[in-house]
Amino acid sequence: MIKRIFLLMFLMLQFSFLYAGIVILNGLTHTYKVENGKVYKGKIGIENTGSTPQSVKLFLQDFTYKADGSINYTAIRTNNRTNGDWIKLNTNLITLKGREKTEVFYEITVPNQPADPGSYWSVIIVEPIEEIKPSNDKAGVNITSVVRYAIQVITDYEAEKTKPDLKFESIKVEKEDGKQTAKIAIANNGDLYCKPTVAIEIYNRKTGERLGNYSSIAMGLLPQTSKSFYIDISKIPADHYKAVLIATDEEENAFALNVELEVKND
Structure with a gap:
């Protein structure tokens, strides 16, 4: 039950999420009604709630899921309804000081003829970069696992001409x-x-x-x-x-x- 609740929270994406000092401030689902050839601007609010600097990388992926709980992240253009090629981030890497907030901006450039009516989407992955620290107790290194945040960017094109089924x-x-x-x-x-x-x-x-x-x-x-x-x-x-x-x-x-x-x- 607990695992299911966490999964639902992740897919709904209506709240801020915290891990290793990083919080997404403005939700994890961004939706737009779009038209041919127009440009739309969005932003991702990020905060480092920790006291030490934290580097974060951002990149795009395609994204699907099934009722059995499986979630698939794949390269852009894997999904025939991807909008990953429409999205450009203003940066792919940031470093936040302790307690610092920032915003990463992106632009969505809709093609002149995007294809069939309906929804197109991809996700912006926000991934904290954890340092690999030497171990003082034994040979080798300690690797700290991290959680990646997937921000859905959903663009609805000519939504009035189609509907869910x-x-x-x-x-x-x-x-x-x-x-x-x-x-x-x-x-x-x-x-x-x-x-x-x-x-x-x-x-x-x-x-x-x-x-x-x-x-x-x-x-x-x-x-x-x-x-x-x-x-x-x-x-x-x-x-x-x-x-x-x-x-x-x-x-x-x-x-x-x-x-x-x-x-x-x-």
Whole structure:
């Protein structure tokens, strides 16, 4: 459960993140509505909360993820919807003094004809550079591991001409931290980024009586990717039920599926 919560926090990217003295100050998802041939400017706020200098490198990668929790970072142009070639950073390396803040700027230059309508994206990797320090206790060196931060830069081109196409891939009921949880895998088979919320309406299989409506948190879902949405249904006793799954994005596009649901005691 704890690992899943950290993963959700990483994909939502709505908060500042701290590791080894480095904080990203202005969120890890940057979205733009773009037009042909125009230039858009953005920035990344970075702070060194430590007391010693910290070097940081920045570079671009393509990025996808799946509902099984796998996340893939690959070279630019690996993804056919990459915007990595559109983005130029004003620097690839900075060094922050202790307690210092700075901003790294980037420009997005949209091609005159970017191709099909929809979302294009890549990530700016922000990686603290850790020094390799000699060990006083034994031969060799001590290498300190670091965490890289992935800032999604999502550009929506002619978004009005397309929309998400959400598909329910699977539903499982599993116990997490002693709570019965519906784990619902959803894929975005469309061409547009969206941020859906998933709800589950549960009904008595014999009488049709509605027993409850439960919802997930909203999470961003890029085209041709999938995620697992988690819903606490621990108030529902063990039995067989009928249920309706409803995924709704921020534009009120709704996708529904009728399912049979089994909640077990163990």
